[in-house]
Amino acid sequence: MESAEQISEILKLANSKKIPVIPRGAGTGLSGMAVPAKGGIVLDLSHMNKILKISIEDRLAIVQPGVVYADLEKALAPHGFFFPPDPASGTVCTLGGNVATNAGGVKGAKYGTTRDYVLALQVVLPDGRIMRTGSKAIKSVSGYDLTRLFVGSEGTLGVVTEITLKINPRPPVTTTALATFDDLEDAGRAVSQIMHSGIIPSVLEILGRHTIVAINQNMDLNLPEVDAMLLVETDGYTREEAEYQMEKVIGVFNNNNPKEVKKARSLQDAEELWKARKSAYAVLARIKSHFVLEDVTVPMGKVADLLKGVEEISRKQGIQIATFGHAGDGNLHPQILYDGYDPDQVKRMEAASADLFKLAIDLGGTLTGEHGIGLSKAPYMGLEHDPVAMDVMRSIKKILDPNNILNPGKMALDG
Numbered sequence: 001m002e003s004a005e006q007i008s009e010i011l012k013l014a015n016s017k018k019i020p021v022i023p024r025g026a027g028t029g030l031s032g033m034a035v036p037a038k039g040g041i042v043l044d045l046s047h048m049n050k051i052l053k054i055s056i057e058d059r060l061a062i063v064q065p066g067v068v069y070a071d072l073e074k075a076l077a078p079h080g081f082f083f084p085p086d087p088a089s090g091t092v093c094t095l096g097g098n099v100a101t102n103a104g105g106v107k108g109a110k111y112g113t114t115r116d117y118v119l120a121l122q123v124v125l126p127d128g129r130i131m132r133t134g135s136k137a138i139k140s141v142s143g144y145d146l147t148r149l150f151v152g153s154e155g156t157l158g159v160v161t162e163i164t165l166k167i168n169p170r171p172p173v174t175t176t177a178l179a180t181f182d183d184l185e186d187a188g189r190a191v192s193q194i195m196h197s198g199i200i201p202s203v204l205e206i207l208g209r210h211t212i213v214a215i216n217q218n219m220d221l222n223l224p225e226v227d228a229m230l231l232v233e234t235d236g237y238t239r240e241e242a243e244y245q246m247e248k249v250i251g252v253f254n255n256n257n258p259k260e261v262k263k264a265r266s267l268q269d270a271e272e273l274w275k276a277r278k279s280a281y282a283v284l285a286r287i288k289s290h291f292v293l294e295d296v297t298v299p300m301g302k303v304a305d306l307l308k309g310v311e312e313i314s315r316k317q318g319i320q321i322a323t324f325g326h327a328g329d330g331n332l333h334p335q336i337l338y339d340g341y342d343p344d345q346v347k348r349m350e351a352a353s354a355d356l357f358k359l360a361i362d363l364g365g366t367l368t369g370e371h372g373i374g375l376s377k378a379p380y381m382g383l384e385h386d387p388v389a390m391d392v393m394r395s396i397k398k399i400l401d402p403n404n405i406l407n408p409g410k411m412a413l414d415g
């Protein structure tokens, strides 16, 4: 695809023949979002990959949907600016995919997610009409917020063909530290106290015991095998600003019985401290033949409860679950490791996922903080959203897509 007009023609035809159309960026979605569940046309948007404009004075970038996240970062770097959501898949995923899934990443606690940066969109509706939403102004309260309706809509309401993004000046200084805790309660308290300390770290990551043990078994890092490890980064426009925040964090660590606290003295030190966190996903992915990476998210004060609950589920279902994630915004990644060729283990994995979703909702959280609903979490939508909310979502889908041609079968909208 190369233009909104081409996509409009395809959608008009598909709508008249009731053929499903599935928008696709890079296909890195983790809940089956771009899978053509009911057949149809897969609309590859990766060739619409031009950065149309970068305006520092207006603090925005205008891009086509197929631009890869990292390519925008590269283009912004010489201006000293960045687009903060920073998904871990940033070197491959597209900005259209980021908008459609409301992608986020390690900097979510301080900088929010894609939703917080989308100022305006061009969207092709299922009947082929081309619509513009929002404006290039940083502030607007004009009319219903149609832009936000499309952010996170997983390709079910329209095809995004142009995106106007707010961008930020990049704080040039970062500081990094790591703390380990023998007791999960201490780590959980440290997370809450950091949030009470008057600063917001740019990164606050957690690794649970099973993840640490797995990393030790597969890499030469010799990590202490503790209940929890916290990795923190503070940033600022001056060294003093970043260091002031880090002092607060280290004060909190020291008040909560850490086994060890390490502060990076150089960029190389910082890279060493990041090694365990950066290797977690790949190490865990190699342990069993199959894995499911969940992304349940809870209020920040409940992170320790979520970690404890995950361990109970792992014991109850007799299946290995290793957890790491973004303690700073309550978004954890329990990675369920199983043998997909063993029907009994598949059943246990499914039961563990269902238990995890219930736990997150019971703790006041959500099924998904990053990876979206797609196919895999569709059966659980009713756990989180009451019947009225589900009815409103389905009504919106019906108004925009009465023939249900756009990405059907996703997000439990078909009912």
Ligand SMILES: Cc1cc2nc3c(=O)[nH]c(=O)nc-3n(C[C@H](O)[C@H](O)[C@H](O)COP(=O)(O)OP(=O)(O)OC[C@H]3O[C@@H](n4cnc5c(N)ncnc54)[C@H](O)[C@@H]3O)c2cc1C
Binding pocket: 022, 023, 024, 025, 026, 027, 028, 029, 030, 033, 034, 045, 065, 086, 087, 088, 089, 092, 093, 094, 095, 096, 097, 098, 099, 100, 101, 102, 103, 104, 105, 106, 154, 155, 156, 158, 159, 160, 161, 370, 371, 407
């Ligand atoms: C190793 C790995 C790490 C990851 N880390 C993160 C992470 O840190 N944070 C995070 O949020 N996600 C993460 N993800 C998930 C994934 O990368 C994101 O969901 C990403 O935003 C998907 O982008 P994509 O271009 O691959 O979209 P796709 O997978 O192609 O599509 C995703 C959804 O968006 C829709 N879509 C795509 N483009 C458009 C468009 N132009 N208009 C309308 N709908 C569209 C599709 O129909 C589909 O429903 C990770 C995935 C992997 C494999």
